[in-house]
Amino acid sequence: MLRMMDQQARDLVKAIFPPGDVSDEPEDILAYGFDATGNECAPELVAFPRSPEQVSETLKLANERGFTVTARGAGTGFVGASIPVRHGVALVMTRMNRILEIDRDNFTALVEPGLVTGQFQKEVEKLGLFYPPDPASLNVSTLGGNIAMGAGGPRAVKYGVTRDYTLGLEVVLPTGEIIQTGARTVKSVVGYDFTRLMVGSEGTLGIITKIRLRLLPKPDVVRTMLAMFGSVNDSAMAVAAITKEGIIPRTLEFMDKNSVTAVEKYIGAGLPADAEALLLIETDGAKELAEKEINMIKKICSQLNATQLRVARDEAERETLWKARRSLSQAISRISPTKINEDITVPRSKIPDLISKLSELADKVNLPIVNFGHAGDGNIHVNVMTDKNNKEEYARALGAVDEIFAICLALGGTISGEHGIGLEKARYLESEIGKAGIDLIKRVKIAFDPNDILNPGKITPEGV
Amino acid sequence: MLRMMDQQARDLVKAIFPPGDVSDEPEDILAYGFDATGNECAPELVAFPRSPEQVSETLKLANERGFTVTARGAGTGFVGASIPVRHGVALVMTRMNRILEIDRDNFTALVEPGLVTGQFQKEVEKLGLFYPPDPASLNVSTLGGNIAMGAGGPRAVKYGVTRDYTLGLEVVLPTGEIIQTGARTVKSVVGYDFTRLMVGSEGTLGIITKIRLRLLPKPDVVRTMLAMFGSVNDSAMAVAAITKEGIIPRTLEFMDKNSVTAVEKYIGAGLPADAEALLLIETDGAKELAEKEINMIKKICSQLNATQLRVARDEAERETLWKARRSLSQAISRISPTKINEDITVPRSKIPDLISKLSELADKVNLPIVNFGHAGDGNIHVNVMTDKNNKEEYARALGAVDEIFAICLALGGTISGEHGIGLEKARYLESEIGKAGIDLIKRVKIAFDPNDILNPGKITPEGV
Numbered sequence: 001m002l003r004m005m006d007q008q009a010r011d012l013v014k015a016i017f018p019p020g021d022v023s024d025e026p027e028d029i030l031a032y033g034f035d036a037t038g039n040e041c042a043p044e045l046v047a048f049p050r051s052p053e054q055v056s057e058t059l060k061l062a063n064e065r066g067f068t069v070t071a072r073g074a075g076t077g078f079v080g081a082s083i084p085v086r087h088g089v090a091l092v093m094t095r096m097n098r099i100l101e102i103d104r105d106n107f108t109a110l111v112e113p114g115l116v117t118g119q120f121q122k123e124v125e126k127l128g129l130f131y132p133p134d135p136a137s138l139n140v141s142t143l144g145g146n147i148a149m150g151a152g153g154p155r156a157v158k159y160g161v162t163r164d165y166t167l168g169l170e171v172v173l174p175t176g177e178i179i180q181t182g183a184r185t186v187k188s189v190v191g192y193d194f195t196r197l198m199v200g201s202e203g204t205l206g207i208i209t210k211i212r213l214r215l216l217p218k219p220d221v222v223r224t225m226l227a228m229f230g231s232v233n234d235s236a237m238a239v240a241a242i243t244k245e246g247i248i249p250r251t252l253e254f255m256d257k258n259s260v261t262a263v264e265k266y267i268g269a270g271l272p273a274d275a276e277a278l279l280l281i282e283t284d285g286a287k288e289l290a291e292k293e294i295n296m297i298k299k300i301c302s303q304l305n306a307t308q309l310r311v312a313r314d315e316a317e318r319e320t321l322w323k324a325r326r327s328l329s330q331a332i333s334r335i336s337p338t339k340i341n342e343d344i345t346v347p348r349s350k351i352p353d354l355i356s357k358l359s360e361l362a363d364k365v366n367l368p369i370v371n372f373g374h375a376g377d378g379n380i381h382v383n384v385m386t387d388k389n390n391k392e393e394y395a396r397a398l399g400a401v402d403e404i405f406a407i408c409l410a411l412g413g414t415i416s417g418e419h420g421i422g423l424e425k426a427r428y429l430e431s432e433i434g435k436a437g438i439d440l441i442k443r444v445k446i447a448f449d450p451n452d453i454l455n456p457g458k459i460t461p462e463g464v
Numbered sequence: 465m466l467r468m469m470d471q472q473a474r475d476l477v478k479a480i481f482p483p484g485d486v487s488d489e490p491e492d493i494l495a496y497g498f499d500a501t502g503n504e505c506a507p508e509l510v511a512f513p514r515s516p517e518q519v520s521e522t523l524k525l526a527n528e529r530g531f532t533v534t535a536r537g538a539g540t541g542f543v544g545a546s547i548p549v550r551h552g553v554a555l556v557m558t559r560m561n562r563i564l565e566i567d568r569d570n571f572t573a574l575v576e577p578g579l580v581t582g583q584f585q586k587e588v589e590k591l592g593l594f595y596p597p598d599p600a601s602l603n604v605s606t607l608g609g610n611i612a613m614g615a616g617g618p619r620a621v622k623y624g625v626t627r628d629y630t631l632g633l634e635v636v637l638p639t640g641e642i643i644q645t646g647a648r649t650v651k652s653v654v655g656y657d658f659t660r661l662m663v664g665s666e667g668t669l670g671i672i673t674k675i676r677l678r679l680l681p682k683p684d685v686v687r688t689m690l691a692m693f694g695s696v697n698d699s700a701m702a703v704a705a706i707t708k709e710g711i712i713p714r715t716l717e718f719m720d721k722n723s724v725t726a727v728e729k730y731i732g733a734g735l736p737a738d739a740e741a742l743l744l745i746e747t748d749g750a751k752e753l754a755e756k757e758i759n760m761i762k763k764i765c766s767q768l769n770a771t772q773l774r775v776a777r778d779e780a781e782r783e784t785l786w787k788a789r790r791s792l793s794q795a796i797s798r799i800s801p802t803k804i805n806e807d808i809t810v811p812r813s814k815i816p817d818l819i820s821k822l823s824e825l826a827d828k829v830n831l832p833i834v835n836f837g838h839a840g841d842g843n844i845h846v847n848v849m850t851d852k853n854n855k856e857e858y859a860r861a862l863g864a865v866d867e868i869f870a871i872c873l874a875l876g877g878t879i880s881g882e883h884g885i886g887l888e889k890a891r892y893l894e895s896e897i898g899k900a901g902i903d904l905i906k907r908v909k910i911a912f913d914p915n916d917i918l919n920p921g922k923i924t925p926e927g928v
Contacts, residue, residue, distance in 0.1 A: 105704055105813035106842075128710070150653035161651060163660070164628060177900035185809045187625060187843045187881035189614035189664040190889075190896050191905050191923055196627070196660035200653040217710030240569055246592070246681030289753050345649045349569035378570075379651045417651035425654075432654050436641035440912070441655050447911040448904070459655055 005044050005088060009065040013045055013089055016057045021095070022047040032090040035077045037424060043070065043090035050095055052170060052178050052209035058089060059207070060176035062453040069174075070455045071207045073114060073145030076137040078341060079422030081149060081202040085457045091207065093144050099123060100210070107215040108167060108184055113144020113208045130218040132159035135418065136329075144208045150200030152418030154251040157376025158284075159216075161418070163199045170210035171198060174449035184212055197444075202420055203455045205448045219284035222250065223294040224318045227301040228275040228308040232256065235277035236352040238304045239375050242281075243348075245300070247293050252376030253280040253325055256355060259332070259372040260324075266331035269324045272308055279375065280325050325372075332370050336385035340397055344408040345417035348378040357407045358382060365400045367393070379417035405431065426461045469508050469552060473529040477509055477553055480521045485559070486511040496554040499541045501888060507534065507554035514559055516634060516642050516673035522553060523671070524640035526917040534919045535671045537578060537609030540601040542805060543886030545613060545666040549921045555671065557608050563587060564674070571679040572631060572648055577608020577672045594682040596623035599882065600793075608672045614664030616882030618715040621840025622748075623680075625882070627663045634674035635662060638913035648676055661908075666884055667919045669912045683748035686714065687758040688782045691765040692739040692772040696720065699741035700816040702768045703839050706745075707812075709764070711757050716840030717744040717789055720819060723796070723836040724788075730795035733788045736772055743839065744789050789836075796834050800849035804861055808872040809881035812842040821871045822846060829864045831857070843881035869895060890925045 005013075014022050023029070024045040033042035044067075049055045055071075062069045068088030075082055084090050097114035104127055111120060118138040121131050134153035135141060141151070147169070152161045168182025171194070182188060182195035198205060229235040239252060255263070255278040264271050271278065279301070283293040298309055312318040333339060346354050355371060362369040365384075373380040382404055386397035405415050405428050415425060415432050430438055442464045446452070457463045469477075478486050487493070488509040497506035508531075513519045519535075526533045532552030539546055548554050561578035568591055575584060582602040585595050598617035599605060605615070611633070616625045632646025635658070646652060646659035662669060693699040703716060719727070719742040728735045735742065743765070747757040762773055776782040797803060810818050819835060826833040829848075837844040846868055850861035869879050869892050879889055879896050894902055906928045910916070921927045 103811065103813075104708075106811040107707065108811070150657070152651050152653075156651055160628070163657070164624070173900065173904065177903075179898060179900045179904065181897075181901075183809065183878040184811050184876050185842050185878060185881065187616050187620055187809045187838075187841050188878040189616075189880050189882060189884045190878055191885060191893060191901060192669075192908055193614070193627070193660050193664050194901075194904065196657050196663075199660075200657050205656075217707070217712065220710070243571065243681070244568070246684070248681065286753055286756070288756075289750050292750070292752075345647070345651045347567065347570040347572070347648050349567075374651075377651050378649050412648050414647040414649060414652040414654055416653050417649070418653060420653045421655060429655060433645075434643060436637065436643045437645075437655060437658075439641075440637065440643065440658065443911040444656055444908060447907040 005067045009061065009067055010045055012061055012065070013047065013058060016054050017047050021050065032072060032092055033084060035075045035080055035082050037078060037080045039080045039083050039423060041083050041085050041087065043084040044087045046090045046092060048092050048095045052172055055091060055172040055207050055209055056176045056178055058091065059172060059174055059454070062089065063175060063451050068453050068456055071203050073142030074140045076141045077145065077149060077422065078419040079424040081420055081422035081458055083423065085423065094142065096209065102127060102129070104129065106184065109213045109215060111143055111211050111213065113142060113211060115143050117141055117143050117146055124215055125218055128218050129215040131165065131213060131215055133162045133165060143211055147199050147208060147211060148201065148203045149420045150418070152379065154253055154374055157252050157374060158248045158250045163196055165214045166195055166199050166211065167214050168212035169195055169198055169208050171206035171208055173206050174454035182212065186214060200420065202422060202458050204445060204458055221287045221290050222282055222284040223290045224312040224321050225281045225294055225298060226310045226321045227279045227281065227306045228272055229277040229279070230274065230305060230307050232277045232355045233352050234305050235279050238279060238301050238306070239348060241300045241304065242297055245296060247296060249297065249376060250282040250284040251280065252374065254278070254351070254373060254375035254380070255325070255328065256371040258368060258370040259328055262331040262335060262370060263324045263328055266334060267323065267327050271324060275307065278324070280321060328372055332383055332385070335368055335370065336387055338386045338388040338394070340384040340386065340401055342382045342401060342404055343379060343417045343419045344382055344404065344413055344415055345377070345379040346408060346411045346413035348375060350411040350413070351375060351378060351380065353411055354380060354407065358404070361400055361403055365396050367397055367400060369400070378413070421459045423458065426459060429460065469531045473525065473531055474509055476525055476529070477511065477522060480518050481511050485514065496536060496556055497548060499539045499544055499546050501542060501544045503544045503547050503887060505547050505549050506551065507548040508551045510554045510556060512556050512559040516636055519555060519636040519671050519673055520640045520642055522555065523636060523638055523918070526552065527639060527915050532917050532920055535667045537606030538604045540605045541609065541613055541886065542883040543888040545884055545886035545922055547887065549887065558606065560673065566591060566593070568593065570648065573677045573679060575607055575675050575677065577606060577675060579607050581605055581607055581610055588679055589682055592682050593679040595629065595677060595679055597626045597629060607675055611663050611672060611675060612665065612667045613884045614882070616843065618717055618838055621716050621838060622712045622714045627660055629678045630659055630663050630675065631678050632676035633659055633662055633672050635670035635672055637670050638918040646676065650678060664884065666886060666922050668909060668922055685751045685754050686746055686748045687754045688776040688785050689745045689758055689762060690774045690785045691743045691745065691770045692736055693741040693743070694738065694769060694771050696741045696819045697816050698769050699743050702743060702765050702770070703812060705764045705768065706761055709760060711760060713761065713840060714746040714748040715744065716838065718742070718815070718837060718839035718844070719789070719792065720835040722832060722834040723792055726795040726799060726834060727788045727792055730798060731787065731791050735788060739771065742788070744785060792836055796847055796849070799832055799834065800851055802850045802852040802858070804848040804850065804865055806846045806865060806868055807843060807881045807883045808846060808868065808877055808879055809841065809843040810872060810875045810877035812839060814875040814877070815839060815842060815844065817875055818844060818871065822868070825864055825867055829860050831861055831864060833864070842877070885923045887922065890923060893924065
């Protein structure tokens, strides 16, 4: 059902916001109809709230007048979750971007949802504190968006994901009520855990207007090492041996042969041409421990036939080692015009099986498949390289995606580690959670949003 | 609404289970109508499931025939959450107590809900692994019960709570469907997070039949220290100074003067009579680090006027230091016949304010109030000592409880850190989460359980 806004509804929404914070001019609305997927669908009106009350009034109107509302942060999502597929109002949360409190005594912070994650990290680090979640988009994406999507990142192997740092929220429900969820403390069992239900609900259950985050003390030092291997299996055995020693590194990043080759072609980082796998490993914490652990890891990698081992001696060398990883996305884009990027996750011991099956699949569909990601937590970004304009090839690529998810589930995995479902993966949802799971999502959605006005058409294949 | 089971309904339930696993004999049903609160309400029939299918069939029948079902583990809860207040069937999960898998490579385990937490911890520790959550009841309580109630424990300050280790569940929904939630991995964002919604939902949204838990490597060593202080403020300043140094101890337990006095009277542990506060502090991890941290903590406590400092040199001394803490519950019970035990939580920097206000309150109501708990995460067990049979005094005690929650909320706290709401705190729920929060709980409950047959009458004051 497509609901369009009549002139009166537009005027009523406009009256909620001061003139500079609302617009239905084409050049404004077009800018808020897409995300990183390239999918696009313009809202009819865009507004920039500065208070929960403005959000509440807009949602109440939406229920009364039958239009839809979709909140968005920086629009860096990979699954179309913030695209207003039924038009209506886009609420862009980026002007609610204040740090309201950093509580050094209790290691918490209170922020607004539009605050950029990387900026927040810099601010807390100045005070000796640490906010671990580090999605690749962190210099652009917002904390509200990170929470709505349940963002992850390389450090998750040691520190967990956004969920693990979200203590409490102020949420405007789809029906307009403003509620407070959670607490200022890690411990709180007071009614259903709506805080974590909001995390990863992709903006379908409420609009976040305040966020209470948990912080940690900033680790004293970080040690960084790059290891090259002649086989994926050796690299996987190194990962297993590291964790078996009781070491949980801060990051444990993996790149396959195609990734290494692409980066080498792109920036000439001096990586060996015959490498089948690369691990980028960091330890952190107290100086002597981080040092001891990186040395143990070096020894393990060496025993497992690492062909090259480089430990950064200073920040500049650390940057050099990360360069290969950071330039990867751009490097891969040179292989083919279109990159289909899936973020499947398997138990980390299944990574060799996964890589081997993906290699067979690449041969079968005759397309490059490039794999890299977070080996420590089994979260691998699988990139099928193709050309959207070549219809026959693109169809083959989409067929490969079907097989990738089937391989992932057969290995005990999950079809999204950190990107979410949105529009892109909705048709695969049932293969993981079953029909009863989908029905339950729909029933909960209706319990929150009886008129289905908030970000409709997401997660479940055909909406509620 | 009280629904009683007719003979046909009883026979149909009995037919689901083999004879030894089901009973409606008075001596059997009476044993499953109470928990640690002393509240009591017998079910009409008790059954011991061994499979999710038996649970599913029972719930389907309950919807058809209009009786209620309440699941329970070991019945150690402190808020009445497992009491079958509308009779019906009690499903005792203790015969589903197998460890189905311990996956050393991926640091996860798959278990059944009736497994005793402490037994599970011993098994994983044999393999060099570690399951941190440690509710005081761990030698009796079950993992399913811990998850249903969102259990905490002393180690939460460093390691988090049960929620943080629950990766995925098999759940029988109130309507009988069996669903799988979550994943085998930390990273997974695939539809709403029903795993964490189940945690702390007190058995009202589904019955857990399998549990996938996250494990950690077992810390190499544990170091234990006891510190006595002449004022609560000094002990709180020590807590603040420790965390400011970037040290997160494994446990950071607090006992107030009344607690110390009670223990001293009970076991004569040699604690100084003039102590106003005791901290029991542990560090763990790699040997050199745990050692370094305990020494730093010792120095901090010393600078902050600790009147006594004892660091355990071996396991035997460690046990001695813990003895004061472990005997506390029994020691306190000697003060008065009735103990009203509330587990409020405040930001840890507010503990001195909390203790001071509780001391004023004790004077005002002329009753002993004994405080101890987890200083590191602000979770303080407040015990109002009274005699249930002295009506006037008991009314005063209950009045004090009202004031305790008001004090807690005014300090930015939460009314339950680890016990939950159940029956006991339902009437205080609105003061923390508001009417809109309660309404949302009811709507979600109905979305899961349209006929309100599963553990009705809990959390919200008057049910749905």
